[in-house]
Amino acid sequence: MNALEIRNLTKQYQDFCLDHLNLTLPCGCIMGLIGENGAGKSTAIKLILDMVRKDSGSITIFGQDNQKDLKLSKQEIGVVLDDVGIPECLTAKQVGNIMRHTFSKWDDVLYTNYLKKLSLPSNKPFHDFSRGMKMKLGIAAALSHHPKLLILDEATSGLDPVVRDEVIEMFGEFTRDESHSVLISSHIVSDLEKICDYIAFLHKGKLLLCEEKDRLLEQYGLLQCTKEQLSELNPTAIKGKKISPYGAQALVLRDKIPGGMNVSPISIEELFIFMVKESA
Amino acid sequence: MKGLLLKDLYMAAKYCRAFLVIVAIFLAISFFGGDNIFFIIYPTMIAGIIPMTLISYDERDKWMLYSGTLPYSKAQLVSVKYLIGLIFGGSTLLVSMAAAAVRMQLNGYFSLSELFATGAALLVLGLIGPTLLLPFVFKFGAEKGRIAFYLMMGIICAIAAILAGLGFQTILLMNQPGVLGLICGGAILLYILSWRLSILFYRKREL
Numbered sequence: 001m002n003a004l005e006i007r008n009l010t011k012q013y014q015d016f017c018l019d020h021l022n023l024t025l026p027c028g029c030i031m032g033l034i035g036e037n038g039a040g041k042s043t044a045i046k047l048i049l050d051m052v053r054k055d056s057g058s059i060t061i062f063g064q065d066n067q068k069d070l071k072l073s074k075q076e077i078g079v080v081l082d083d084v085g086i087p088e089c090l091t092a093k094q095v096g097n098i099m100r101h102t103f104s105k106w107d108d109v110l111y112t113n114y115l116k117k118l119s120l121p122s123n124k125p126f127h128d129f130s131r132g133m134k135m136k137l138g139i140a141a142a143l144s145h146h147p148k149l150l151i152l153d154e155a156t157s158g159l160d161p162v163v164r165d166e167v168i169e170m171f172g173e174f175t176r177d178e179s180h181s182v183l184i185s186s187h188i189v190s191d192l193e194k195i196c197d198y199i200a201f202l203h204k205g206k207l208l209l210c211e212e213k214d215r216l217l218e219q220y221g222l223l224q225c226t227k228e229q230l231s232e233l234n235p236t237a238i239k240g241k242k243i244s245p246y247g248a249q250a251l252v253l254r255d256k257i258p259g260g261m262n263v264s265p266i267s268i269e270e271l272f273i274f275m276v277k278e279s280a
Numbered sequence: 281m282k283g284l285l286l287k288d289l290y291m292a293a294k295y296c297r298a299f300l301v302i303v304a305i306f307l308a309i310s311f312f313g314g315d316n317i318f319f320i321i322y323p324t325m326i327a328g329i330i331p332m333t334l335i336s337y338d339e340r341d342k343w344m345l346y347s348g349t350l351p352y353s354k355a356q357l358v359s360v361k362y363l364i365g366l367i368f369g370g371s372t373l374l375v376s377m378a379a380a381a382v383r384m385q386l387n388g389y390f391s392l393s394e395l396f397a398t399g400a401a402l403l404v405l406g407l408i409g410p411t412l413l414l415p416f417v418f419k420f421g422a423e424k425g426r427i428a429f430y431l432m433m434g435i436i437c438a439i440a441a442i443l444a445g446l447g448f449q450t451i452l453l454m455n456q457p458g459v460l461g462l463i464c465g466g467a468i469l470l471y472i473l474s475w476r477l478s479i480l481f482y483r484k485r486e487l
Contacts, residue, residue: 046348046486046487049348049349051345051348051349051486051487052486052487053486071351071352071353072351074349074350074351075351077349079346079349081342081345081346081349083342083345083346084342084346085341085342085343085345085346085347085349086341086343086346087287087290087291087337087338087341087343088337088340088341089290089291089294089295089337090287090290090291094287094290097286098283098284098286098287098290099283100283101282101283101286102283102284102350102351102352103351151349
C-alpha cells in the first residue's frame with residue numbers, strides 16, 4: 001500500500017501555481033521534496049493536510065481520500081513544521097498533557113524517553129528553548145503517538161550540523177519499521193541525500209522529477225570535457241550544462257555517453273542545480 | 281477537544297494573570313461605588329475579550345497553523361474559544377453578582393430583582409464583545425480583528441452610555457421576567473449565532 005498518493009494536484013494563487021503535482025510515497029520509504037524557497041513544498045504539504053483547498057486533483061493517505069475522515073487520518077500522521085507552532089509559554093510537560101488528550105495512541109513513556117534522549121527539560125517554557133531544542137520538541141511530539149506517516153516541512157533548516165545529524169538519525173530509525181513512511185521537504189539537499197529513498201524536485205510549482213534516489217545516481221553523471229567534445233554528443237544525453245572558458249561541465253545520462261569519457265558520479269544537490277538551471 | 285481546552289487554560293493562566301488582579305480591584309472598589317455599576321460591569325466585559333487575547337497569542341506563535349495538522353476539526357478549533365469565553369465570562373459574572381449582592385448588603389438594602397437585573401446587564405455586556413468580534417477574528421485574523429476590537433470597544437462604550445442615559449438599568453429593574461428573559465435569551469441566541477458564523481468563516485479560511 002502507498003502511504004501517500006497525489007494525482008494532478010493543482011492550486012492556483014495570485015502569483016504562484018502548484019501545477020499538476022504527481023507523487024507516490026510507498027509505505028516504508030522516505031521521500032525528500034527538494035525545492036528552492038517558494039517552490040511549492042509547503043503548499044503541497046498544506047494541501048495534503050487539507051489546510052488549504054485544492055483547485056483540482058486528488059490526494060489519498062493510506063488509500064483514503066484526504067477529505068474523508070481526515071481527523072481520523074491525522075491520528076496516524078505526525079507533523080513538524082518549520083516554525084514548530086507550539087505556544088511559547090508552554091513547557092514540554094504541558095505539551096505532553098495536551099497531546100495526551102489529542103491523540104488516541106499518545107504514549108507518555110515514549111514521549112518522556114524522547115525528552116530524555118534529546119536532553120529537553122520538561123519544565124522550561126518553550127520561549128526559552130533554542131531553535132534546535134524547539135525543533136526537537138516538535139519532533140518528539142510528532143513521534144510520540146506512534147504515527148505511520150511523518151510529514152516534515154523544513155524541519156532541519158536553521159539547525160546546527162550536530163543537531164541536524166541527530167534529527168536525521170531519528171527519522172532513519174523511524175522508518176526501520178516497514179509500515180512507517182516519511183515525507184520531508186527541505187532546501188538543504190545534503191540532508192535529504194543521506195536518508196531518502198525517493199527524491200522529488202519541485203521548481204516554481206512544477207515537478208521536475210520524482211525518482212528513486214539510487215536510480216537517479218545510477219542514471220545521471222557529471223561529464224567534464226571540452227566545448228567541442230560536448231557539441232559532438234547526442235543532445236538527448238545532455239540534461240544540463242555549464243560552459244566556462246576552461247571547459248564544459250554537463251549533467252548527462254550515463255547510458256547515452258560513449259565509453260571512455262570522463263563521467264563522474266553526481267550528487268543530488270548538483271543534479272538539482274543543473275535541472276533547475278536547465279528549466280529556467 | 282479536551283486537549284485544546286487544556287492548552288487554552290494553560291495559556292490563560294500565563295497571559296491573563298493581570299485579569300484576576302483587575303477583577304479583584306474593580307470588585308473591591310465597587311463596594312464603595314454607590315449606585316455606579318461600572319466597576320461591577322467592567323470585569324465581565326474584560327473577561328469577554330479573553331478568547332480574542334488567546335487568538336492573538338495563537339497567531340503570534342503559529343499555533344493556528346500547527347493546530348491544522350492535529351486531529352481536530354475546524355469546528356472544534358473555533359468552539360474551544362467560545363467555550364473559553366463562557367468559562368471566564370460565566371465565572372466572572374457569578375463573582376460580580378456575588379460582589380453586587382455584598383454591595384447591596386453593605387448599602388443596607390438587598391433586592392433580588394435588582395440583583396437579577398444586574399446579572400442580565402452583565403450577561404448582555406459580557407457577551408457583546410465576543411459575539412461581535414469573534415466572527416471577524418476568525419475570518420480575517422487577530423491583527424485585523426484588533427482594529428475591529430478598538431472600534432467595537434468604542435461602540436460598546438457609546439452604547440453603554442446611551443443605554444445608561446435611556447435608563448437601561450431602570451428598564452431591567454422593571455423586573456418584568458419577560459423583559460429580562462427576552463434580553464438574556466437574545467444575548468445567548470446571538471452568541472450561538474456568532475459561534476456558528478465563526479465556524480462557517482473558519483472552514484473557508486485557508487491557513
